[in-house]
Amino acid sequence: MQNLDVTIVGAGSAGLTLALLLAELGLTIAVIERGAAPELATPVYQRVSALNPASMRVLSKLSVWQGIAAQAAPYSQMQVWEADSFGRIAFSAEPPQLPELGWICDNEAIRQQLYVKVQQQAAIQCYFNVEISQLAQTERDVLVQLNNGQILLSQLLVGADGVNSFVRQQQQLPLTHWDYNQQAIVAVIACEEAHQASARQAFLASGPLALLPLPDANLCSIVWSADTDRAEALMALDDNAFNQALTAASQSVLGCLTLQSARQAFPLKMRYASEWVRGRVVLVADAAHSIHPLAGQGMNLGLMDVAALAQILGSQLTAGKPLYEARALLAYQRWRKAEAQSMIATMEAFKRGFSNDLAPLKLLRGVGLVLADKLPGVKQKLMAAALGNSGDLPEIAKY
Ligand SMILES: Cc1cc2nc3c(=O)[nH]c(=O)nc-3n(C[C@H](O)[C@H](O)[C@H](O)COP(=O)(O)OP(=O)(O)OC[C@H]3O[C@@H](n4cnc5c(N)ncnc54)[C@H](O)[C@@H]3O)c2cc1C
Structure with a gap:
């Protein structure tokens, strides 16, 4: 004991x-x-x-x-915007007091x-x-x-x-407890344009899509929260179709996005x-x-x-x-x-x-x-x- x-x-x-x-x-x-x-x-x-x-x-x-x-x-920048709208807000680090x-x-x-x-x-x-x-x-x-x-x-x-x-x-x-009736899809993706140490989030009607910078300048982690039907449909797509849907949802903010890992979905x-x-x-x-x-x-x-x-x-x-x-x-x-x-x-x-x-x-x-x-x-x-x-x-x- x-x-x-x-x-x-x-x-x-x-x-x-x-x-x-x-x-x-x-x-x-x-x-x-x-x-x-x-x-x-x-x-x-x-x-x-x-x-x-x-x-x-x-x-x-x-x-x-x-x-x-x-x-x-x-990350030293944060950009949040609403898809198909003029609404956006940006935050920046303020060195030397706030470097990140x-x-x-x-x-x-x-x-x-x-x-x-x-x-x-x-x-x-x-x-x-x-x-x-x-x-x-x-x-x-x-x-x-x-x-x-x-x-x-x-x-x-x-x-x-x-x-x-x-x-x-x-x-x-x-x-x-309550169901958000959404699932979050996570994966590592390559982005055509460098992320420049900026965390990005687009609010889509079906849920938010986050593009989070990774140590490699052209890699991001995505957290794509979507209504359950939409998330299941996205998970069922082959990689090419998913890449196209993802690039479209991101409004090509970092150019073409391509999967570098398996997708995983988490009910929210x-x-x-x-x-x-x-x-x-x-x-x-x-x-x-x-x-x-x-x-x-x-x-x-x-x-x-x-x-x-x-x-x-x-x-x-x-x-x-x-x-x-x-x-x-x-x-x-x-x-x-x-x-x-x-x-x-x-x-x-x-x-x-x-x-x-x-x-x-x-x-x-x-x-x-x-x-x-x-x-x-x-x-x-x-x-x-x-x-x-x-x-x-x-x-x-x-x-
Ligand atoms: C898609 C997604 C994205 C997220 N992104 C962010 C983010 O950007 N920033 C952020 O702050 N948070 C984020 N979170 C939340 C974050 O992941 C969790 O809040 C955090 O991991 C919880 O930590 P924890 O230690 O409480 O639980 P856990 O990490 O779940 O650890 C619990 C541990 O307990 C063990 N365990 C369970 N049952 C038993 C048992 N009966 N006996 C012994 N051991 C047991 C498990 O094996 C595990 O190791 C995200 C969550 C999700 C789903």
Whole structure:
């Protein structure tokens, strides 16, 4: 039997980041993962995330950012426009204070770099390729039995086990969800014209298409969210027909686009747990909420969750209080639920606002985008949100 301070279920970006943050507080941690351990490999950029400067600051302070940045593509421009309309808005980095707006990172490379650091921490024990066969909590601790027979006892258990969280289900934490009725198609594509370190997003009537720059000047990652019928039809096309459809949808902004990898489609759902805490069990990141990828904020939101949880647990220890106190976990829940709710509402407004093809609405959107582009106050607010600098940031994510 192992006695620990915290057990984390899930070794994704959120779970591994939390393990490192908690190790810095002097805690002992177990990470349980049902998949294999991340292995260092050259990134293929099939699954990428746009990380914002707030996430970068968290990962920098944990000394993992350098390794991630070495394989990421920084972008200094962002262009958003509505297809077949005059509406557009553009954001630019402002060196030297703001040299980049964000970085397109390979998801697996993020995990690999986090895991390299985790392996250097004696306080963190990882269990890969295991399933939980029993999870039970008493007033004093949480017991986890693994399918290899091992038993872990800890003061706190964190569910960082993604959108279909076992922990959330096992603890019967209620979930609100709805279907966006869209699928996101992701792939690596070659573009005829260099992307010039600009992230682009076109709002089409059937959903947004993002062209995200990769380290090679003529390669991008696409996230093409389309209504389910349209997405299924796009997935059924042969490569040539798909390339033509993609180039047309992008309005040839980067010339001809051609697939360089297989396509993968992800059904898109909003999920939001209305309770994130049950006794000594707490949810973070995708286990607590998942949102539409149109603004590339899911992983950023999850990293802020774990930074907030670590901050609250750190304050408990500094004040000489026990690691577990219901009041502290509820403070975490209040804090991060407010941030997640506001992100969900924004994504919903964008999704609904841009998926209606009525002429007056299209005109209004065009005017709105042009105005937002011209009015400094509005643009600054949008920029702060995109950079992850708005809202109630955990200390470690601040400048
Ligand atoms: C198409 C698409 C594009 C996206 N683009 C962006 C973007 O540009 N920017 C951004 O910030 N976000 C983006 N996101 C969101 C981002 O990918 C997720 O928010 C993020 O990966 C979630 O991290 P996580 O650690 O919470 O979960 P995960 O990465 O899902 O990790 C969960 C881990 O838990 C493990 N696990 C699951 N169940 C168990 C169990 N029972 N026992 C043990 N282990 C378990 C899993 O194997 C996994 O390793 C995008 C999402 C999609 C679908």
